[in-house]
Amino acid sequence: MLLPPLLASVLTLDAPTIFLGGEGTPFFDWLSNSLLVSAIVSVFIIWFARKATKNMSVIPGATQNFFEAVVQTLYDLIESIVGAHMVARVFSLLATLFIFIVVANWFGLLPGVGSIGWEVINKTNGEEVKFIPLLRPTTADLNMTLAMSTVFMIFWLYWSLTEVGVKNFLNHIFGVKGGLTGVMALVLIPVFLFVGVIEVVSMAFRPVSLSLRLFGNVFAGENLLTTMITLGKQLNLPTWASYLMSVTIPIPFYFLELLVGLLQAAVFMLLCSVYIQLSTSHDEGEEH
Secondary structure, eight states, X not given: OOOOTTSOOOOOSSOOBSSGGGSSOGGGTTOBHHHHHHHHHHHHHHHHHHHHHTTOOSSOOHHHHXXXXXXXXXXXXXXXXXXXXXXXXXXXXXXXXXXXXXXXXXXXXXXXXXXXXXXXXXGGGSSEEEEEESOOOGGGSHHHHHHHHHHHHHHHHHHHHHHHHHHXXXXXXXXXXXXXXXXXXXXXXXXXXXXXXXXXXXXXXXXXXXXXXXXXXXXXXXXXXXXHHTHHHHTTOOHHHHHHHHHHTTHHHHHHHHHHHHHHHHHHHHHHHHHHHHHHOOOTTOOO
């Protein structure tokens, strides 16, 4: 049954498949509502980029001008962090992550996302009726945010090893810092080895922290908007008052979520840039 947009549903942790809840359609059993949104967002970004760059001119139109401004701003920002020696290698991935995340975050604010779907009977739980939304904000799915973080960390490790070499990479983590030599360096070796182990653990947790930060903020924001939309109904107000509140109360929160969506995309990209800078910066006297 197709539900009207005003019947908002609280976002659940799982991202269910959109065809009968995954029952009876094995071919589409993998297609979750968040994956569908990921595909829609990706197609939109590709279409817009193609539209902006298809007929480029010296005097750009509005679309080309906007696209060039975004790309140039991101390029300058990333270069200021990772340095001129790395920006050409990392820009495409970091800029793609930022653009995808911000568009996905804002897409989740469109009317109908998370509120239009079907009701199915969950036979495994006493004939309970379960609501399956057709569309779910893709960054409110931990699978997607964890996948993006993991892909970045794989590239981060590759860039770090190829830029500074395995020896310098390990020395950066476990080596004695401060240019100490002689007896003092030998005394401090166990300390820096212990610090290196802690650093390795922190590196291993980077994809977890990156993914949970983005997922948590978007997931909480979606449920906050749902609560504001259904506040009148929860207070058992008359139908007309509930409808009026569902339209007016969420407005300031929508502006807040627009800002949060942009900030979370920027934080994700900036943290990735800082991680690259920390592992690829050449120390004085380092072997190349």
